[in-house]
Amino acid sequence: MFLVGLTGGISSGKSTVSSMLRELGCPIIDADLVARRVVERDSVAYRRIVHHFGTEVLLESGDIDREKLGRLIFADAEKRKLLNSITHPEIHKAMLKMICLYFLKGYRYVVLDVPLLFETRRLTRFLHHTVRDGLDQEQAEQRVAAQMPLKEKRGLAKHVVDNSGGREDTHRQVLRLHTKLEDSMEFLLVRLVAMATAAGLGGALLYGAKLLAS
Numbered sequence: 001m002f003l004v005g006l007t008g009g010i011s012s013g014k015s016t017v018s019s020m021l022r023e024l025g026c027p028i029i030d031a032d033l034v035a036r037r038v039v040e041r042d043s044v045a046y047r048r049i050v051h052h053f054g055t056e057v058l059l060e061s062g063d064i065d066r067e068k069l070g071r072l073i074f075a076d077a078e079k080r081k082l083l084n085s086i087t088h089p090e091i092h093k094a095m096l097k098m099i100c101l102y103f104l105k106g107y108r109y110v111v112l113d114v115p116l117l118f119e120t121r122r123l124t125r126f127l128h129h130t131v132r133d134g135l136d137q138e139q140a141e142q143r144v145a146a147q148m149p150l151k152e153k154r155g156l157a158k159h160v161v162d163n164s165g166g167r168e169d170t171h172r173q174v175l176r177l178h179t180k181l182e183d184s185m186e187f188l189l190v191r192l193v194a195m196a197t198a199a200g201l202g203g204a205l206l207y208g209a210k211l212l213a214s
Contacts (some may be wrong), residue, residue, distance in 0.1 A: 001106075002108075002184070003110060004112065006112065007113075007114055007115060014113070017174055018111070021104060021174060024174070024175070024178050026111050027102045028113055029098050029110060031091065031115065032115065033086060033096070034098075038067075038094055040063075043090070045086050045087050046064065049069070049087075050085055052082060073157055079175050106182070109182075131170065161177065
C-alpha cells in the first residue's frame with residue numbers, strides 16, 4: 001500500500017474530488033475531521049489546550065470553541081506554534097492508526113486529504129503520488145501560516161485534476177487517476193518490505209526464545 005496526498009487551494013474543488021474518490025471505493029483520511037476528533041472533550045489534546053489557553057476557549061457545553069481559539073492563534077504566532085505542538089502529534093498518531101488499519105485490510109493505496117499538505121511538509125516524505133517536493137524546510141515553515149498560490153501547488157503536484165470544465169469532465173479525470181493508481185505496482189514493494197520486516201522480527205523472536213530455552 002502507498003499513500004496519495006490530496007490538496008488544493010480555497011474553493012478549488014478538493015472536496016468534490018475527494019467525494020468522487022470515496023465513491024470509487026478509495027479509503028480517504030480527512031485531516032480536518034481527524035483534527036476535530038483529537039480535540040474532543042477529555043482527550044489528551046483537549047486537556048492540554050485548556051491547561052495552556054484557559055477555559056475562555058470553551059463553549060458552554062464544555063467543547064472547544066474552535067472559532068474563538070482560531071482568532072486567538074491567528075493574532076499570535078507563538079500561541080499558534082503552541083497549539084500546533086499540542087495537536088499535530090495527536091493528529092499524526094490518529095492518521096497513522098488509520099493508515100495501518102487500511103494496510104491490514106489490503107487496500108492498494110490510501111488518500112490523505114490534507115489542505116496544507118505542501119505548506120507544512122510534514123507528510124510529503126511519506127507520499128508516493130501527488131507530491132513533487134520543491135521546498136526546503138525553511139521555505140516550507142515560512143509558508144505554514146498561509147496557503148500557497150494554486151499555480152505553485154500545481155507545480156509541486158505529480159497529478160493535477162482540473163475541475164474547471166464541469167463535473168463530468170472532473171469525474172473522467174478522477175476515474176483515469178484512480179485506474180492509474182490501482183494499476184501501480186508500488187503497493188507490492190511496500191508489502192514485500194513489510195513482510196520481510198515481519199519475517200525478520202519473527203525470526204529474531206524465535207532465536208531469542210531458543211536462547212532462553214537453552
